[in-house]
Amino acid sequence: MGSIEVSDDNIQFKQSLLAEIAEVLDARSALLIAKNYGGKRVYFPARPKVGCELSALIGHDNAVKLCKYFATGEALSRGAEFEVPVSLFGSRAKIHRQIDKMTQSGKSGAEIAHALGVAHRTVTRQRKRGKTQMTPTNQIDLFADD
Known part of the structure; x- marks a missing residue:
């Protein structure tokens, strides 16, 4: 806590x-x-x-x-x-954006729920909306502007 x-x-x-x-x-x-x-x-x-x-x-x-x-x-x-x-501690939209960002960085649902102080169900529902797809953190971005 x-x-x-x-x-x-x-x-x-x-x-x-x-x-x-x-x-x-x-x-x-x-x-x-x-x-x-x-x-x-x-x-x-x-x-x-x-x-x-x-x-x-x-x-x-x-x-x-x-x-x-x-x-x-x-x-x-x-x-x-x-x-x-x-x-x-923030609007629903802000929390959803944070869930999306943390999912993209490879965090588990439990880690996200604990860090944001939301129910695990909130994280699961946001992920199911299709806006958040978990990507491997070791994958090279072929289209990066580096």
């Missing part, structure tokens, strides 16, 4: 989940969650344990506060799942 440093607490979030997290906790925690879970489905337990992934990311006190906030109805006993938006 990567890390992110945030110094400005006046960030406005367009995505409602991240806006809610920023309101309940702070912008730094919302950004950490977006950076580490963007494009993924994440589970917030009803009662996070010390040292769990969420506690390690945003601190145990913040994890407890966040999970308590989202624990309503059935989630009171079992927790809740959320889709964390990825668009905070």
Whole structure:
């Protein structure tokens, strides 16, 4: 997992989940969650344990506060799942261009998904669109302007 440093607490979030997290906790925690879970489905337990992934990311006190906030109805006993938006770190088109570029350089789908913080399914769908064909990195370009 990567890390992110945030110094400005006046960030406005367009995505409602991240806006809610920023309101309940702070912008730094919302950004950490977006950076580490963007494009993924994440589970917030009803009662996070010390040292769990969420506690390690945003601190145990913040994890407890966040999970308590989202624990309503059935989630009171079992927790809740959320889709964390990825668009905070770039437009969909920009992410697709990065997937294309990394595929051309020979990166695997898993490597691309991890590096960009997107779901592996996003990488697979972009590759299937036919815009991205993986080329061997040791192949000589016959038409290069060298």
